[in-house]
Amino acid sequence: AQTVTQSQPEMSVQEAETVTLSCTYDTSESNYYLFWYKQPPSRQMILVIRQEAYKQQNATENRFSVNFQKAAKSFSLKISDSQLGDTAMYFCAFIHTSGTYKYIFGTGTRLKVLA
Amino acid sequence: EAQVTQNPRYLITVTGKKLTVTCSQNMNHEYMSWYRQDPGLGLRQIYYSMNVEVTDKGDVPEGYKVSRKEKRNFPLILESPSPNQTSLYFCASSLSPNSYEQYFGPGTRLTVT
Numbered sequence: 515a516q517t518v519t520q521s522q523p524e525m526s527v528q529e530a531e532t533v534t535l536s537c538t539y540d541t542s543e544s545n546y547y548l549f550w551y552k553q554p555p556s557r558q559m560i561l562v563i564r565q566e567a568y569k570q571q572n573a574t575e576n577r578f579s580v581n582f583q584k585a586a587k588s589f590s591l592k593i594s595d596s597q598l599g600d601t602a603m604y605f606c607a608f609i610h611t612s613g614t615y616k617y618i619f620g621t622g623t624r625l626k627v628l629a
Numbered sequence: 630e631a632q633v634t635q636n637p638r639y640l641i642t643v644t645g646k647k648l649t650v651t652c653s654q655n656m657n658h659e660y661m662s663w664y665r666q667d668p669g670l671g672l673r674q675i676y677y678s679m680n681v682e683v684t685d686k687g688d689v690p691e692g693y694k695v696s697r698k699e700k701r702n703f704p705l706i707l708e709s710p711s712p713n714q715t716s717l718y719f720c721a722s723s724l725s726p727n728s729y730e731q732y733f734g735p736g737t738r739l740t741v742t
Contacts, residue, residue, distance in 0.1 A: 617677075622671050
């Protein structure tokens with residue numbers, strides 16, 4: 515079965531510091547995309563970053579970067595220079611790029627940035 | 630403005646009373662999807678649609694129906710709602726299944742008593 519596991523239900527970080535959210539997944543396919551989504555208290559779902567499984571280079575978007583370890587099926591999110599606006603629920607997700615096109619999401623990590 | 634709209638935003642209903650949650654996107658996206666979000670369970674995909682008249686089950690389709698008669702609309706139908714369908718529901722769309730971003734609607738909070 516395809517699964518996504520986020521083992522940290524809650525985390526906190528001091529403003530301006532760095533935090534890493536972990537995500538592991540399970541799939542027998544070799545072609546897929548991985549995502550991190552952010553859900554602030556407004557409930558709106560916002561894409562943070564995307565990684566194509568065929569790319570070895572880790573994706574980066576400003577203060578957000580990933581550590582993608584395909585063999586280990588690991589996809590962690592690093593947030594640098596944390597800001598109060600980063601306080602949110604973060605979801606890891608993946609979708610295969612062929613066959614079925616189901617999205618699989620993790621259970622989420624609630625991140626609180628402390629002033 | 631590019632957006633995904635859902636209606637209603639909040640709904641309280643009783644067991645067994647059929648309801649429909651509408652979803653519409655104005656971006657000419659091919660892929661549309663419904664999710665439910667429950668505490669501790671994250672988002673789970675209910676149904677998705679690759680294009681008009683093409684729908685497929687996600688991980689939790691039981692108790693739900695969908696249709697895709699027009700590209701822009703993807704309604705979610707609960708023919709006989711039950712209390713275990715109390716949840717936060719999101720509709721989402723993207724240009725293609727694995728395109729850069731899914732655009733999410735604002736969510737519908739459903740309570741079934």
